[in-house]
Amino acid sequence: MLKLLSIPAVLAALSGAAMALQGTLNSQLSQKSSLLSSTLIVHILGSIIALGAVVIWKVPLSSHKWNQIPWYLYLGGVLSVAIIALVAVSISKIGVCNATTAIILGQVGMAVLIDHFGLFGVQKISWNPWQLLGLLLFAGGAKLLFR
Structure with a gap:
């Protein structure tokens, strides 16, 4: 029971709540624009926020050996685009x-x-x-x- 109430578990639950909210907002945005354009805009905004965080916290991007990281670990970016689009479509169709x-x-x-x-x-x-x-x-x- 303690693991369920631990800080990582609570953070994960908050992440889940944020995901439901995000999916709802993305679904509504795609209905007011288009699926692909809303997916692009959401990722541009997310990239700007991430870049801002890197600059504010002075994260040294050049200190990482990016070319030595297995290629498949970069697929998260591809999956992110697919997830945003699939969630937006599914929420608009089934709630x-x-x-x-x-x-x-x-x-x-x-x-x-x-x-x-x-x-x-x-x-x-x-x-x-x-x-x-x-x-x-x-x-x-x-x-x-x-x-």
Whole structure:
């Protein structure tokens, strides 16, 4: 129970809340403009904020050995564009609750696989029968949330 109330868990929950809000805002923005143009604008604004943070906190970008980092670790940028677009579309079609429920189910399912196989260099944490039962119960709960 302590892990659930730990600072990292609370921060993760806040991140989830921000993601639901972000998806809603992006969906509304894309309906008032277009999916691709709103995705571009959102990423430009995010890049400006990130650049501002790098400048304010004086993060030394040149001290990193960017060319020695595995290429696939840069795919987060590609996935970010896909996620913004897919979330905006799904929320506009099935609503915030249904889309967020499906998103979380997809996240947890992928997280179990990443942990179990230790993908992308993360610590390998094998699943156990309780986690699989939890995932099944979570999927059942998700089904109850779908309207």
